[in-house]
Amino acid sequence: MSRGLAHQVALIARRSIVRTFRQPGTWIPPLLFPLMLMAVNSNGLRAATHLPGFPTRSFLAFFLPFSFLQGALFASGIAGTDLARDIDTGFLNRLALTPVRGSALLLGQIGGAVGLGALQACVYLGVGLAAGVHIDAGLPGALLILVLAVLIATGWGTLGLWLALRTGSGEGVQSQFPLLFFATFISSMNLPRNLIEVTWFRDIATVNPVSYMIEGLRSLVIVGWDAQALLLGFGFALALIACSLLLATRQLKVRMTRT
Amino acid sequence: MSRSDKGIHAEGLVRRFKDVEAVAGIDLEIRPGEIYGFLGPNGAGKSTTVHMLTTLLPPTAGRASVAGFDVASEGPKVRAAIGAALQEAALDPFLTGREHLRLQASLHGIAGRRRDELIEALLERVGLAQAGSRKVRTYSGGMKRRLDLALALIHDPSTLFLDEPTTGLDPQSRTALWDEVARLAREEGVTVFLTTQYLEEADVLADRVGIIDHGRIVAEGTPARLKAEIGKPTVEVVPERPDELDRLRDLLRRFGSETAARPGGYAVQLDGHGDLPAVIRALDVEELRAAEINLHQPTLDDVFLAKTGRTLEGADEA
Numbered sequence: 178m179s180r181g182l183a184h185q186v187a188l189i190a191r192r193s194i195v196r197t198f199r200q201p202g203t204w205i206p207p208l209l210f211p212l213m214l215m216a217v218n219s220n221g222l223r224a225a226t227h228l229p230g231f232p233t234r235s236f237l238a239f240f241l242p243f244s245f246l247q248g249a250l251f252a253s254g255i256a257g258t259d260l261a262r263d264i265d266t267g268f269l270n271r272l273a274l275t276p277v278r279g280s281a282l283l284l285g286q287i288g289g290a291v292g293l294g295a296l297q298a299c300v301y302l303g304v305g306l307a308a309g310v311h312i313d314a315g316l317p318g319a320l321l322i323l324v325l326a327v328l329i330a331t332g333w334g335t336l337g338l339w340l341a342l343r344t345g346s347g348e349g350v351q352s353q354f355p356l357l358f359f360a361t362f363i364s365s366m367n368l369p370r371n372l373i374e375v376t377w378f379r380d381i382a383t384v385n386p387v388s389y390m391i392e393g394l395r396s397l398v399i400v401g402w403d404a405q406a407l408l409l410g411f412g413f414a415l416a417l418i419a420c421s422l423l424l425a426t427r428q429l430k431v432r433m434t435r436t
Numbered sequence: 437m438s439r440s441d442k443g444i445h446a447e448g449l450v451r452r453f454k455d456v457e458a459v460a461g462i463d464l465e466i467r468p469g470e471i472y473g474f475l476g477p478n479g480a481g482k483s484t485t486v487h488m489l490t491t492l493l494p495p496t497a498g499r500a501s502v503a504g505f506d507v508a509s510e511g512p513k514v515r516a517a518i519g520a521a522l523q524e525a526a527l528d529p530f531l532t533g534r535e536h537l538r539l540q541a542s543l544h545g546i547a548g549r550r551r552d553e554l555i556e557a558l559l560e561r562v563g564l565a566q567a568g569s570r571k572v573r574t575y576s577g578g579m580k581r582r583l584d585l586a587l588a589l590i591h592d593p594s595t596l597f598l599d600e601p602t603t604g605l606d607p608q609s610r611t612a613l614w615d616e617v618a619r620l621a622r623e624e625g626v627t628v629f630l631t632t633q634y635l636e637e638a639d640v641l642a643d644r645v646g647i648i649d650h651g652r653i654v655a656e657g658t659p660a661r662l663k664a665e666i667g668k669p670t671v672e673v674v675p676e677r678p679d680e681l682d683r684l685r686d687l688l689r690r691f692g693s694e695t696a697a698r699p700g701g702y703a704v705q706l707d708g709h710g711d712l713p714a715v716i717r718a719l720d721v722e723e724l725r726a727a728e729i730n731l732h733q734p735t736l737d738d739v740f741l742a743k744t745g746r747t748l749e750g751a752d753e754a
Contacts, residue, residue, distance in 0.1 A: 184542075185543065188539060188542050188543060192528070192531065192535075192539055195530070195531065195535070196528060196530045196531065199530040199571070200530060263528075266524065266526050266527070267522055267523070267524055267526030268526045268527070268528055270492055270522055270526060271522070271526045271540075271587070272543070273492060274490060274491075274492070274515055274518075274520050275515070275540065275543035275544055276512060276515065276516065276543060276544065276545065277543050434492070434493055434494060435491050435492050435493075435511055435515075436491045436494050436507060436508050436509070436511035436514075
C-alpha cells in the first residue's frame with residue numbers, strides 16, 4: 178500500500194470509527210446482546226456438557242466463541258447501515274469529489290467495523306475470563322482469538338458494505354441481516370457437529386463456513402493448539418474477507434461512476 | 437479577475453437512464469468568473485447536468501470541459517479545479533464542522549498549519565467560527581448550507597457548482613449565502629454554476645440564466661434580456677364597486693390582452709397601445725373609481741411560461 182493510499186485509508190477509517198462510537202445507541206445494544214445470549218445459553222444449555230463426547234465441562238467456554246461471531250455480525254450491520262446513509266445523504270458523492278481513491282474509501286469504511294470488532298472481542302474475552310473461562314492456548318492463544326475475531330469482523334463488515342453499495346439504503350441492508358443471522362444459527366454454535374443428531378442440520382452445519390470460524394476460535398479456548406481448526410478458521414475468515422472485498426469493490430464501481 | 441481563463445463548455449451533452457433521456461443534448465458556454473443560473477423545475481435535468489459537469493456521472497453522448505479539462509477523460513483534474521455543494525447538504529451529523537473541514541482538506545492533500553489556518557479562516561468567513569466544534573446534527577439548515585459552501589471552497593477551486601444551495605433556507609440565511617456567492621465571483625473571480633428553482637435567486641445572482649425543461653435548454657440570456665424579450669408589463673385593476681367590473685373590462689381591453697387577475701379584479705398585458713398613466717387617465721375620463729391598481733413587471737416565471745407554456749411553480753407535476 179502506497180503512503181498516499183495509506184493516508185487516505187487512515188483518514189476515512191478515523192471518520193468511520195469516530196462516527197460509529199459517537200452513536201452509542203447503535204453499538205452498545207449489539208455489544209450487550211451477545212453477552213446476554215452467552216449468559217442465558219451457558220446456564221440453560223449447561224446439561225449439554227454431560228453428553229458423551231462433549232469436549233469440555235464448561236458450556237460457557239464452549240459458547241464464548243459464538244459471541245465473537247455474533248458481535249461481528251452486528252458490526253457488519255452497523256458498517257453497512259452507515260455506508261448506506263452516506264449514499265443516501267450524498268456524503269459518498271462528497272468524498273467522490275475529492276482525490277480519494279475508491280480502494281481507500283472501501284478500506285477506510287471497513288475501519289469502523291474493525292474498530293467495533295476489536296472492542297467487542299476485548300469485551301467478550303474479558304467477560305469470559307472474568308466468568309472463569311480458562312483459555313487452553315494461554316496468553317498467545319488469547320491474543321490469537323482477538324486477531325481471528327477482528328478478521329471475522331472485517332469479513333462480515335465488508336459484506337455489510339457490499340450490501341450497502343448494492344442496495345443503497347439502510348432498509349436494504351437491514352432486510353438482508355436476518356438471513357446472515359440465520360446462517361450463524363445453522364452452525365456448530367450450540368453443539369459440536371459430531372453430536373448433532375438431526376442429519377440435515379448436521380449436513381448444513383458441516384458446509385457452513387460459520388461453523389469453522391467458530392471452531393477455530395473455540396479450539397483455542399477448549400483444546401489448545403489445534404492446527405487444523407485454526408487453519409480452517411483463519412482460512413474461512415480470510416476467504417470471507419477476500420470474497421466480500423471483491424464483491425464490494427465491483428459494486429463500488431457501479432455505485433461510484435465518476436470519470 | 438478570474439482565476440482560470442477557461443470557464444465551462446458543453447456541446448450536445450446527453451445523459452440517458454435506460455429509456456429516459458434526462459439531459460437531451462445541451463450546449464453551454466460559460467465565461468470564467470461568470471455566475472450562471474440554471475433554472476428549471478424538479479426533474480428538468482438540472483442535477484443530472486451538474487453531476488456530469490462535476491464528473492460524478494459520465495455523459496452518454498456529447499462533450500464538456502470545466503476549467504479547461506474534459507469531464508469524461510480528465511476527471512481527477514476537473515475535480516481538483518472545482519468545488520461543489522450538491523443538493524441537500526451532504527454532511528455527517530456525528531462529526532463537527534471543524535472535523536468535516538479537516539477531513540476534506542486532508543483528502544485534498546492540504547496538511548499541517550496551512551490546513552488549520554485555512555479551516556479557521558473559512559469558518560470565520562461563513563460565520564461558523566463559534567459553532568465549528570459542535571456536531572453538525574445541532575446545526576440549523578442555514579448553518580449546514582454555509583458549512584457545505586466552506587467545504588466546497590477548502591481547496592481554493594476556480595469553479596464552483598451549487599446545486600439548489602438555498603432550498604429550505606430562511607430569507608436571512610438565503611441572503612447571506614447570496615452575498616457570499618456574489619463576493620466569490622466578483623472579488624475572487626470564481627466561476628459559479630448555480631442551479632435553482634427560485635426565480636428570485638437567479639434574478640438577483642446570475643449574470644446569465646439558462647432555463648432547462650425536459651432536458652433541453654429552452655431559453656438563455658441575461659435575466660433582463662430574457663424578460664425584455666417576452667415581457668410587457670401587466671396592469672391589474674380592482675374596481676371600487678364590484679358592479680363596475682364589466683365596464684372596467686371593456687376599458688382595459690383597449691390597452692392589451694386579458695391575463696390572470698385576482699377575484700374581483702381584471703388584468704391585461706399591455707400591448708403597446710398605452711402605458712400605466714394612459715390607463716389611469718382613461719379610468720378618470722370614464723369616472724371609474726379603482727380600489728387598487730397594480731403594475732406587474734415581467735418575471736422569469738413569465739419567461740418560463742412563454743417558453744414552455746407552463747409556470748415554473750406548476751411545472752413539477754407536468
